[in-house]
Amino acid sequence: MDNRWIARAIQLAEESARSGGGPFGAVIVRDGKLIAEGVNEVTIANDASAHAEITAIRAAGRALSTFDLSGTEIYASCEPCPMCLGAIYWARIGAVHYAADRHDAANAGFADEFIYREFAAGPALRKIPLNHVLDPDARRPFTLWRLKEDKTPY
């Protein structure tokens, strides 16, 4: 852990809020060196997924020409929401350091804490219904995938 990167993530969050984005910033680092930065671009890019951690993960993927960010760490101005924590797992980032938490985000009007509660509640009690459609073709894409020889697994 290096406090410089937390300070940078907080600075990015402030710059973002000042310039019309959301008040969140994130930095991805490897071996003490900056790989990529990101800020919350949800309202600017009309992209509900454009949280700071995700924009940083995308930028890091472009910078390193790989989706696999093993060996990196992420510093975020605020605790990652479930979407961003999921993305951190998929990107194989090694550790997460964050400053503000989900309660601070809730106090500022953001839904992070609500969404964490929804995850904990289990499918049947959630606000958004999840409907498992029993389709005989459901597994066909996976069968095709398993049989494919020149695929890039991840």
Added chain:
Amino acid sequence: MDNRWIARAIQLAEESARSGGGPFGAVIVRDGKLIAEGVNEVTIANDASAHAEITAIRAAGRALSTFDLSGTEIYASCEPCPMCLGAIYWARIGAVHYAADRHDAANAGFADEFIYREFAAGPALRKIPLNHVLDPDARRPFTLWRLKEDKTPY
């Protein structure tokens, strides 16, 4: 629920696997009309976040010029992972319909089920450490945000 859209999501997943992407597809619909489609572009775009649901959410945001997809429903070839379910909440999509599930995805070599277990495990038991850094400036971006008058809240 309209089985046509589930069939389309499965078809997209198969086309994606055949053309070098991941075996996942998703479709966003409103009032019976197609808004956007997406496939898994993780390995093609070097973007760990580019699951089918997220690429569809991004495309829908571009198509409708808003991050707020209220009133839409999403059809996915496979149960959304925690990242995608989080994105669905942030996008305010009204309902989720999916064909294959996390166990089918696990059988095809994907980590969805593992990540769901990690979420359920709670921070202390997780594979990726989450470190809450106590920084006196942690809440500064939110203070700035609360005081800002011309912001776009979400």
